Amino acid sequence: MIGITSYGAYIPWNRLQRQSIFQAMGWYSPFTYGIAKGEKAVSNHDEDSLSMAVNAGANCVSGLDRGKIGGLFLASTTLPYDERMNASIAATALDLKSQVSAADITGGLKAGTTAMISALDALQAGRMNQALVLAADSRLGKPGGAYEHMFGDAAAAVLFGTENVIAEFKGSFSLSYDFADQRRASGEKFNRNWEERWIRDAGISKILPEAIMGAATKHGVNPANISKICIALPADMSGMGKKMMLTPEKFQESMVNTVGDCGAALSVLMLAAALEDAKPGDQIVVVGFGSGADVLLFQATEEITKLPARRAVKACLANRKELTSYEKYKVFSGIEDIETGIRGEAPAASALSVLWKDRRAIMAYVGTRCKECKTPQFPPQRICANPACNAKDKMEPYSFADKKGKLFTFTADMLAFTFDPPAIYGLVDMDGGGRLWMDFTDVEVKDMKVNMPVELSFRRKYVDKGRGISGYSWKAVPAGKEAN
Amino acid sequence: MAEGIRDKVAIIGMGCTKFGEQWDKSAEDLMVDSFSEATKDAGISTKDIEMAWMGVCFDEVNVGKSAIPCSLALKLPFIPCTRVENFCASGTESFRGAAYAVASGACDIALAMGVEKLKDTGYGGLPDFGQAMGTRNRMLLPNITAPGAFAMMATRYFEKYGLTRDEGKEALAKISVKSHANGAKNPKAHLRREVTVEQVMRSPIIAEPLGLFDCCGVSDGSACAIVATPEIAKKLKGDDFITVKALQIAATSGEELLYTDWDGTYVKTTREASRRAYAEAGIKNPREEISMLELHDCFSITEMVTFEDLQISPIGKAKEDIDAGFFNLDGKMPSQPDGGLKCFGHPIGASGLRMIYECYLQLLSRAGDRQIKDPKFALTHNLGGFPAMSVCSVGIFGRK
Numbered sequence: 001m002i003g004i005t006s007y008g009a010y011i012p013w014n015r016l017q018r019q020s021i022f023q024a025m026g027w028y029s030p031f032t033y034g035i036a037k038g039e040k041a042v043s044n045h046d047e048d049s050l051s052m053a054v055n056a057g058a059n060c061v062s063g064l065d066r067g068k069i070g071g072l073f074l075a076s077t078t079l080p081y082d083e084r085m086n087a088s089i090a091a092t093a094l095d096l097k098s099q100v101s102a103a104d105i106t107g108g109l110k111a112g113t114t115a116m117i118s119a120l121d122a123l124q125a126g127r128m129n130q131a132l133v134l135a136a137d138s139r140l141g142k143p144g145g146a147y148e149h150m151f152g153d154a155a156a157a158v159l160f161g162t163e164n165v166i167a168e169f170k171g172s173f174s175l176s177y178d179f180a181d182q183r184r185a186s187g188e189k190f191n192r193n194w195e196e197r198w199i200r201d202a203g204i205s206k207i208l209p210e211a212i213m214g215a216a217t218k219h220g221v222n223p224a225n226i227s228k229i230c231i232a233l234p235a236d237m238s239g240m241g242k243k244m245m246l247t248p249e250k251f252q253e254s255m256v257n258t259v260g261d262c263g264a265a266l267s268v269l270m271l272a273a274a275l276e277d278a279k280p281g282d283q284i285v286v287v288g289f290g291s292g293a294d295v296l297l298f299q300a301t302e303e304i305t306k307l308p309a310r311r312a313v314k315a316c317l318a319n320r321k322e323l324t325s326y327e328k329y330k331v332f333s334g335i336e337d338i339e340t341g342i343r344g345e346a347p348a349a350s351a352l353s354v355l356w357k358d359r360r361a362i363m364a365y366v367g368t369r370c371k372e373c374k375t376p377q378f379p380p381q382r383i384c385a386n387p388a389c390n391a392k393d394k395m396e397p398y399s400f401a402d403k404k405g406k407l408f409t410f411t412a413d414m415l416a417f418t419f420d421p422p423a424i425y426g427l428v429d430m431d432g433g434g435r436l437w438m439d440f441t442d443v444e445v446k447d448m449k450v451n452m453p454v455e456l457s458f459r460r461k462y463v464d465k466g467r468g469i470s471g472y473s474w475k476a477v478p479a480g481k482e483a484n
Numbered sequence: 485m486a487e488g489i490r491d492k493v494a495i496i497g498m499g500c501t502k503f504g505e506q507w508d509k510s511a512e513d514l515m516v517d518s519f520s521e522a523t524k525d526a527g528i529s530t531k532d533i534e535m536a537w538m539g540v541c542f543d544e545v546n547v548g549k550s551a552i553p554c555s556l557a558l559k560l561p562f563i564p565c566t567r568v569e570n571f572c573a574s575g576t577e578s579f580r581g582a583a584y585a586v587a588s589g590a591c592d593i594a595l596a597m598g599v600e601k602l603k604d605t606g607y608g609g610l611p612d613f614g615q616a617m618g619t620r621n622r623m624l625l626p627n628i629t630a631p632g633a634f635a636m637m638a639t640r641y642f643e644k645y646g647l648t649r650d651e652g653k654e655a656l657a658k659i660s661v662k663s664h665a666n667g668a669k670n671p672k673a674h675l676r677r678e679v680t681v682e683q684v685m686r687s688p689i690i691a692e693p694l695g696l697f698d699c700c701g702v703s704d705g706s707a708c709a710i711v712a713t714p715e716i717a718k719k720l721k722g723d724d725f726i727t728v729k730a731l732q733i734a735a736t737s738g739e740e741l742l743y744t745d746w747d748g749t750y751v752k753t754t755r756e757a758s759r760r761a762y763a764e765a766g767i768k769n770p771r772e773e774i775s776m777l778e779l780h781d782c783f784s785i786t787e788m789v790t791f792e793d794l795q796i797s798p799i800g801k802a803k804e805d806i807d808a809g810f811f812n813l814d815g816k817m818p819s820q821p822d823g824g825l826k827c828f829g830h831p832i833g834a835s836g837l838r839m840i841y842e843c844y845l846q847l848l849s850r851a852g853d854r855q856i857k858d859p860k861f862a863l864t865h866n867l868g869g870f871p872a873m874s875v876c877s878v879g880i881f882g883r884k
Contacts, residue, residue: 342606351619362623377742379624385742409640409748412692413632415609422692425626426636427741427748427872435744437872439626445692450643461623471623 002123003165003298005130006307007272008060010052010155011259011316013442014323014332015039018149024326028144038257040152042323043138045332045419046441046459049076050086051472052155053136054093054458059311060157061132062402066094068161070128072102075115075135075264079104080460080470082186090134093458093472095364095399101128109182109290111135111264112156112232116286116296117172119160130161137263140333142190150234151191152260154316156268166304167275167284169296173215176292179203189335204233205240207293212244212285215295227282227300228252230270233289234261258317264290271298273313278304311480319480321442331419344417350469360397365456365474367434369398376400376434398434401474404455405430412445428454428476438476453479488764489587491884493728494717495709496593497526500841503705503829504674511540511547511601512557514706518834519558519597526710527720530558533710534591536565539578539598540833541868542611544569546601554597571868572782573733574598575707575836576877582711583728592713598838599706600831609702610832631691631699631783633870638693638785640748645800649693650685655803656784657684660697662812663781663820667827669813669853674701674829698784703829707837709844714884723883726847729861730764730880732757740872749800751786753876754793754865761878762795767861770795775859776846777811777819778839780867780876781826787819790865794878813854821846821854836866836877843881 022036043052053074061069072094074087081089087102101122105115112135119131136155141147160169181199184191193199208231216223223244230252231237238248252270262269267288274284278300288294323329330336358379360366367378373389376398384391410426417423424440426448440448441459456474463470499521501514509517515538523529538554540547547553551567554560568577575598582594605611610630614622626632642652661681667673679697687695717725734756740746758770767773774796781787791802796817797810805811811819822828822842825835843862845851864879 343609343612350623354619355623358620358623362620375743379620381738381742385738387737387739387743409636409643411632411635411639411694413629413635413690414688415629415631415690416627418627422689423627423632425628425632426639429744433744435741437625437628437741450639462627473624 001165001168002120002162003160003168004158004275005161005164005166006060006064006159006310007275007312008056008062008157008310009269009272009312009316010056010059011041012043012047012052012153013319013321014042014044015320016042016323016326016329020324020326021149025144025148032146032149035146035149040260041154042329043153043333044441046461046475048080048460048470049078049136049138049155050080050089051458051460052138052153053134054090056136056155056157057090057094057132057134058402058458060159061094062310063308064159066096068130069096069132070100071119071122071131072096072100073105073115073119073131073133074103075105075111075133076137077106077109077111077184077264078138079106089363089472092359092363095360095366095401107291109232109263110288110292110294112267113286113288113294113296116158116268117174117294120169120172123160123162130159133158133160133268135265135268137265139263140190140335143335147191150261152262154259154262154265154269156265156272158268158271164303165301166307167278167298167300170299171215171219171297173211173218173295174292175207175211175214177207179207179291204289208240208287208289209243211293211295212287215297219297221283221297225283226250226285228274228278229285229287230267230274231287231289232267232270234266269313275304276312276314280304315480340417349467350464350471362473364399365401366397366399368395370394371396376430376432378434378436400430400434400436401456403430403432404453404479405436407448407450407452407454408435409450410440410448412448424448440477441475442477447478455479489583489731490729490764490766491714491727492587493583493711494714494725494884495840495844496712496717496721496725497522497528497710498708498841498844499525500672500707500838501705502672503703503831503838505603506601506704507603509704511543511599512553514601514704515554515557515597515599518706518708522708522710528593528710531561532593533560533563533595534593535563535582535585536560536595536597537578537581538565538567539569539574539836540567540600541569541571541574542602542616542832543600546604547599570875572780572832573836573866573868573875573877574833575838576733576864576866576879577836578833579709579837579840580731580733580877582709583731586711586713592716594711595708596711596837597706597708598834598836600833601704602702602831603704628870629691631694633872634783634785635691635694637748637789637871641785641789642693644747644749653685653693654681655806656698656788657681658806659781659784659787660684660826663824663826666813666821666854667823670823670828673823673827674703675823675827694783694785700782700825701827701829703831705829705831705834705838707834707841709837709840724848726844726881727884728879729882730761730878732761732764733875733877735875736873748871750789750793751867751871751874751876753874754790754867754878757876757878758794761880765861765880767880774817774861774863776821776843776856776862777817777865778822778842778862779819779824779865781820781824782830782867786867794863794865818856821851821856836864839864839866840879840881847881847883
């Protein structure tokens with residue numbers, strides 16, 4: 001049996017009320033009043049699509065053996081690198097084995113569903129036994145436009161495999177059209193669109209039924225038996241249910257007023273949300289839209305009741321903080337440049353040869369543990385730091401990224417440059433040993449307490465604009481709830 | 485076990501510029517200034533110097549690498565000259581080179597120069613550590629600043645000894661108030677204004693919980709020492725010289741960060757270096773035998789824990805000694821009689837030598853307004869790096 005074996009999600013904790021966008025820009029675009037409802041998830045200053053995808057992936061594979069993953073498919077239209085495989089960066093950050101087929105899948109919003117189909121194709125072909133799909137997007141709408149309201153940032157992940165399948169893959173159906181509802185040329189920052197009425201009447205309302213009915217016909221599915229349909233569009237699509245004998249409650253909510261339109265990640269995020277509530281036997285349909293459409297059919301198995309609780313949509317939605325300042329949103333998202341001062345301009349030059357040599361330490365937070373005295377140490381050492389041991393070259397790799405710890409000490413530094421002062425950093429004593437000197441993120445100074453439980457989150461550490469390098473590593477965050 | 489260098493090296497002359505924002509002077513100018521004072525004091529000329537060391541840390545981007553800037557500025561005549569660097573302990577490191585050369589018999593008279601010109605970066609505070617911690621660390625470590633790294637020790641200290649933020653900050657404030665009072669008396673000091681506990685506690689936060697007045701000045705300056713054998717010292721200066729009683733340095737093995745026994749409320753290298761220094765100097769009871777302290781008070785919290793690490797105050801009880809005025813200029817053991825890093829300022833490569841300069845003045849009864857009565861042993865403590873990852877020099881000086 002081939003199908004889904006696990007899932008996860010990642011939603012940045014910052015949420016921007018759409019009303020605060022309207023308060024800032026409504027003078028220019030009063031027509032946005034109608035859509036200025038609810039909130040959207042927005043990246044912190046140290047997040048991008050790649051970092052969010054890695055965190056979703058970490059949540060998805062938490063507690064599972066990563067050694068069996070043979071493929072990594074990363075879907076996004078907002079990846080940091082045009083050349084330098086982003087999926088390979090993610091594979092490094094997740095400390096997957098090197099024999100992994102990794103690919104970026106990009107270019108249109110159905111990239112999320114296309115990535116899932118690619119992963120399933122690879123499994124069906126017997127090329128691999130497990131494949132991880134990550135999907136993330138963090139698109140920008142120009143200030144004053146509707147997209148600024150609609151777009152939100154999020155990531156989701158699904159693991160496919162052949163054992164312990166929680167939702168069996170029943171088939172797919174794809175359409176490709178150059179229906180250019182939205183576009184963003186290479187090097188451009190913001191999306192552009194054609195008229196919304198045309199998108200609705202000539203696009204969505206024609207292409208979607210063709211895709212869904214095509215899938216149903218091809219795989220002999222009676223639409224009436226569908227338990228959940230996840231249509232990856234930022235709107236309530238239940239209006240189209242009548243034609244297909246689908247009642248409104250069968251439409252998976254698109255989270256438009258909590259997350260926003262997270263582009264290529266939306267299909268995978270909605271699937272993760274559907275899986276959180278699915279019961280054995282449920283038929284789940286996922287529909288990706290953009291430059292055509294993809295449809296995937298799944299059916300939940302008994303295994304779904306056995307999968308240990310994991311951090312997916314519900315836990316991520318609950319972990320939120322209101323970003324009260326529209327200006328902060330503009331700075332964090334890179335829409336607006338700020339005066340960094342000379343200290344902030346000083347480049348943290350990265351030596352890519354050092355990054356390559358030390359990639360497991362820097363990107364995956366893999367340190368060493370002494371085989372003699374069992375002391376975990378970070379960064380990796382050759383001679384054990386335990387003065388009673390000092391064994392030489394008796395180290396084994398030891399991963400910290402998937403462990404929790406507690407705060408040993410910290411500061412909130414107003415001198416160090418950061419886009420979100422003060423720079424909070426401290427020492428973390430990891431459960432099981434090891435002390436890490438880490439940046440903190442997604443926390444306010446007032447909530448920092450010695451001994452508080454913390455966990456790790458993958459973040460963009462710096463952007464070296466002069467050399468075109470985004471540097472990534474792990475930071476500490478307050479430990480969150482496991483899952484519901 | 486080697487016997488050490490106790491009384492084998494004499495200081496026969498010292499110089500120190502005014503520390504501060506020396507916009508109109510280069511590092512070379514500052515070296516010439518301190519060197520002129522020292523040679524005059526020693527009563528020797530440049531050609532009498534046989535070997536030289538130059539301590540400089542961040543300033544290499546300004547003055548350049550190697551010891552050539554020193555030999556060239558001072559027109560040292562093709563003698564051995566070496567640059568040393570050990571973060572903020574660079575000044576004492578320079579002194580150690582010169583002292584060991586004399587103690588070993590490699591030469592009779594040597595120069596220890598320290599200099600730093602920090603005020604050409606274009607911004608306040610020390611230069612960015614991202615450039616100073618190695619290529620891998622800059623990709624791994626937070627964007628650390630010195631106040632942040634030391635503030636983490638204050639957080640831990642307050643936590644361990646049950647001090648509220650206000651109680652802790654008040655104890656630290658008293659340390660700064662004392663140093664400002666001393667600095668105000670010192671014409672060569674960078675910051676010469678007295679402050680109150682309220683002012684210190686209200687100063688803007690630099691790195692929680694440390695405020696502006698918990699941080700030392702970032703300065704330009706130079707200090708140097710001319711060392712010689714005691715026989716030459718006697719010939720040149722009669723009794724007007726001091727000797728090195730102990731000179732010890734300890735660099736971390738990484739235990740504090742890599743092996744989790746360290747509780748974050750002390751500096752392990754200070755404990756190690758001072759333990760060895762007391763042994764070398766023959767000091768059994770530091771609290772009773774030491775007359776004065778020149779500590780590396782880069783931040784108030786550093787001075788506080790150093791009182792304990794040097795076995796002057798009982799562990800966790802420095803606050804009681806601070807409250808009792810034990811370390812004030814008129815107290816039992818004056819600390820930072822010249823104002824310390826806090827007020828004299830902190831041109832990194834020069835600081836260790838500036839500390840020795842004050843010990844030298846005090847021991848030879850040349851300290852004017854801030855003269856301590858009858859000092860016997862004077863101690864310097866020069867700390868480089870961060871509490872979690874440090875290198876520390878401890879020197880003890882006295883009359884022969």
